[in-house]
Structures are given as structure tokens and as C-alpha cells.
Amino acid sequence: MLMSKTIAIIGSGNMGEALLGGLIKANLTRPENIIATDIFESRLQTLKDNWGVQTTLKNNKAVEKADIIVLCVKPQTIQTVLQQIKPAVKKEHLIISILAGINTYTIQSVLDKHNPVIRAMPNIPAVVDEGATGICLGQHAKKVHKELAMQIFSSVGMVEVVPESLMDVITGMSGSGPAYIYMVIEALTDGGVMMGLPRDVATRLATQTVLGSAKLVRETNVHPAVLKDQVTTPGGTAISAIKELETHGLRPMLIRAVETATNKSKQLSQLLTEENLKNQKARK
Ligand SMILES: NC(=O)c1ccc[n+]([C@@H]2O[C@H](COP(=O)([O-])OP(=O)(O)OC[C@H]3O[C@@H](n4cnc5c(N)ncnc54)[C@H](OP(=O)(O)O)[C@@H]3O)[C@@H](O)[C@H]2O)c1
Structure with a gap:
């Protein structure tokens, strides 16, 4: 299913490279079907040398050529990146985001289209294909989109599907x-x-x-x-x-650690949502 798709990896840092590498190693796609973006040419050259993928500094160019858009930038840059790609996003594009604290509603409302959005929270062992990823479906995401996302994240470990309300727990526990x-x-x-x-x-x-x-x-x-x-x-x-x-108290300590990290994730998600929606209103 994935083999016929072109995948844009927007922001090719640790997680972006882990994902594109996982897909290629698992033979789920060919390197020429992946377009990686970043803000530094030297980084893109490294990715080209390591994996043979297509690269570009322009996020919108990658989106124009892609079927699936995987957002792997830092949460603080999401507004800029969504505004850059917005004109190139078509309603058929599947958007997958791994950004901590950014919910599917925020992405949808900034893009202002009824795109299927999947939110994922992988973890760093994805770099060695032993990741643990939680995914949830946005309002317009269907079974077919879930299956595509599961294929992508299965290439770097195991995947669990959860409701969006549990994504903060995933962040605080496996993330x-x-x-x-x-x-x-x-x-x-x-x-x-x-x-x-x-x-x-x-x-x-x-x-x-x-x-x-x-x-x-x-x-x-x-x-x-x-x-x-x-x-x-x-x-x-x-x-x-x-x-x-x-x-x-090893056990209560770990239980409390997950509780604290989950609450922190909720707090940060709330802040990021408010900030993004405020910025979006200001732009209108
Ligand atoms: N690392 C984890 O354990 C983990 C786990 C789960 C989820 N996540 C999520 O994954 C996302 C990426 O994390 P990461 O650890 O891979 O971070 P990272 O290594 O910093 O990767 C982000 C990449 O995006 C690039 N970038 C910055 N602005 C950009 C723009 N406008 N257009 C295109 N590329 C841009 C960055 O370049 P510069 O470095 O030059 O800024 C960097 O190479 C974050 O949102 C994080 O919440 C991470």
C-alpha cells in the first residue's frame, strides 16, 4: 500500500531520519519515493548520501510532490511550517504529525481543510527499530489512513492505537x-x-x-x-x-513519574493549542 505513495518528511532530524531509514530498511518504500526537508543543505546532503532519498529545502515543494506528509519538526515551529505548506496541501493529503503536544484539531484548523490527520507519539528507540508508538486518528482520518500510519511506524517498532485523549499518557510513559x-x-x-x-x-x-x-x-x-x-x-x-x-518506593516512584510527565504534557499541549489558535486568528 505504501510502495505506491510518495512521502514527504518535513524536518529530518533524529526522528525524521529514524522514520525514513526504517521505511527503507523494511522495504516498505523506495528511497526515491521519499522527499526529506530540513533547513540546512548540509543535513540534506547527509541524508542523500546515507539513504539515497530526494531532498529539498522547500517544505511546500516536498508537499506538492507527496501523497503523505509526515511532520517531524519541533512543536515551536509548527505555525511557520503549516503556513509554508498550506497553499500546497490538497484535501487528499494524509498528514501525520509526531509533534509533542500538537493535537489533530490544531493542525486541521490551521490548514483549514478536511484533511485526514493522524497524530503519533513515537520514542527514540525508533532509531534502532525498537520504538514504541501511540497513534490516534483525527476527525477525518479513516481506516485506510490508520493502516498507512501503522505501516510507517511498524517499520521502526511496535504501534498501539489509542483515542486522542490518551496521547498525553503515551507522551508521559513511552514517549x-x-x-x-x-x-x-x-x-x-x-x-x-x-x-x-x-x-x-x-x-x-x-x-x-x-x-x-x-x-x-x-x-x-x-x-x-x-x-x-x-x-x-x-x-x-x-x-x-x-x-x-x-x-x-521504586514502584510508586515510577508510577508518579508517569503521572507527573502526563500532567506536564497536558499543560504543554494546552499552551501550544492556545498559542497556535491565537496566532492563527491573528493571521486571519
Ligand atoms: N526525540 C524524541 O524522543 C521524540 C519522541 C516523540 C516525538 N518527538 C517529536 O518529534 C519531533 C522532532 O524531534 P527530533 O528529536 O527529531 O528533533 P530534531 O532532531 O531537532 O529534528 C527537527 C528537524 O527539523 C528541522 N527544522 C527546523 N525548522 C524547520 C523548518 N521550518 N522546515 C523543515 N525543517 C525544519 C531541524 O533543523 P535544526 O536542527 O537546524 O533546527 C531538525 O533537523 C518533535 O516535534 C518532537 O516533539 C520526538
Whole structure:
């Protein structure tokens, strides 16, 4: 389905490159069917060299040639970018946005057309094709658009479809989640170093422990609590460490972290929506 489409990646930074690279590696499209844009020619040259995609500095030119528009710029630049592409956007264009805090309604109302819009929240492991992406459908998005978006994000990991009201939770959990897990890897490593392991050895072991444990949950579908019980020998080492983790509140701490990040995302989304709609009114 995707093979016959031309895809414009608007803003080809970390996530933009991860997506276009994922699509090409998964053979879901050919490099010549992707048009990447950015504000620096040198960046575009790198993308051309790395992936063989078409490139342009002009967002509107990319949109003119594309069927699917994937917005990957920073949320603060969305007004400028939408105004640049607006004259080139046709009602058939599928618009996919990965911008944190920008809802489908804002995009639709700035473009002022009944485009199908899909909002997505991927995470940074998409760079190594192990991303976790939540997507939701805007008012005019249909099953066919959902399937196209699922194909795109499946090329860089797994995808869950949720109502738009849950996108802030996705942002606070899997969107920001890699930061929490990096802290866990760092802290486990420090524990190993404190007890005498060389840092490089500790880092490799801690990283593999997190990766392997996650893979076991994913591949067996066994509840993490059951897997934890299976490695907890009575009177052994793991249970004595678990007592420490429970005493210091590892679980409520992570639950509260997701709650706080979700609330922050709600706040920022509210601000960005108000700001964008105000700017849009001022332009009219
Ligand atoms: N990184 C994550 O973990 C993550 C996760 C989920 C969602 N997101 C969302 O993904 C989006 C991109 O994040 P990112 O980490 O990929 O950021 P990034 O690396 O800064 O990528 C954005 C790219 O867009 C370019 N750009 C800026 N203004 C532009 C314009 N007017 N036209 C075309 N390109 C323009 C930037 O160039 P310059 O660098 O020169 O400004 C940069 O190369 C953000 O909206 C973020 O909310 C990110």
C-alpha cells in the first residue's frame, strides 16, 4: 500500500531520519519515493548520501510532490511550517504529525481543510527499530489512513492505537520513558562499579540485563510479577534487593513519574493549542 505513495518528511532530524531509514530498511518504500526537508543543505546532503532519498529545502515543494506528509519538526515551529505548506496541501493529503503536544484539531484548523490527520507519539528507540508508538486518528482520518500510519511506524517498532485523549499518557510513559530507563541502566551500572566491576563491563551487563528482561516479557507474554517471582529464591540475593527497592518506593516512584510527565504534557499541549489558535486568528 505504501510502495505506491510518495512521502514527504518535513524536518529530518533524529526522528525524521529514524522514520525514513526504517521505511527503507523494511522495504516498505523506495528511497526515491521519499522527499526529506530540513533547513540546512548540509543535513540534506547527509541524508542523500546515507539513504539515497530526494531532498529539498522547500517544505511546500516536498508537499506538492507527496501523497503523505509526515511532520517531524519541533512543536515551536509548527505555525511557520503549516503556513509554508498550506497553499500546497490538497484535501487528499494524509498528514501525520509526531509533534509533542500538537493535537489533530490544531493542525486541521490551521490548514483549514478536511484533511485526514493522524497524530503519533513515537520514542527514540525508533532509531534502532525498537520504538514504541501511540497513534490516534483525527476527525477525518479513516481506516485506510490508520493502516498507512501503522505501516510507517511498524517499520521502526511496535504501534498501539489509542483515542486522542490518551496521547498525553503515551507522551508521559513511552514517549519520555527511555529517559527513565537510561537512569535505571546508569544506576545499575553504578551499583556494579561500587561493588568492584570495571565500568565498561558493568555498563554492558546492565544494558543487556534491561534488554533481555524486556525481551522475555515481550516474547513470553508472562506477567512481569510472575517472572520476578521465578528469579526470587527464598532467602536469596534477589529478594534482599527487592526489599530495598520496595522500602525506597521504586514502584510508586515510577508510577508518579508517569503521572507527573502526563500532567506536564497536558499543560504543554494546552499552551501550544492556545498559542497556535491565537496566532492563527491573528493571521486571519
Ligand atoms: N526525540 C524524541 O524522543 C521524540 C519522541 C516523540 C516525538 N518527538 C517529536 O518529534 C519531533 C522532532 O524531534 P527530533 O528529536 O527529531 O528533533 P530534531 O532532531 O531537532 O529534528 C527537527 C528537524 O527539523 C528541522 N527544522 C527546523 N525548522 C524547520 C523548518 N521550518 N522546515 C523543515 N525543517 C525544519 C531541524 O533543523 P535544526 O536542527 O537546524 O533546527 C531538525 O533537523 C518533535 O516535534 C518532537 O516533539 C520526538
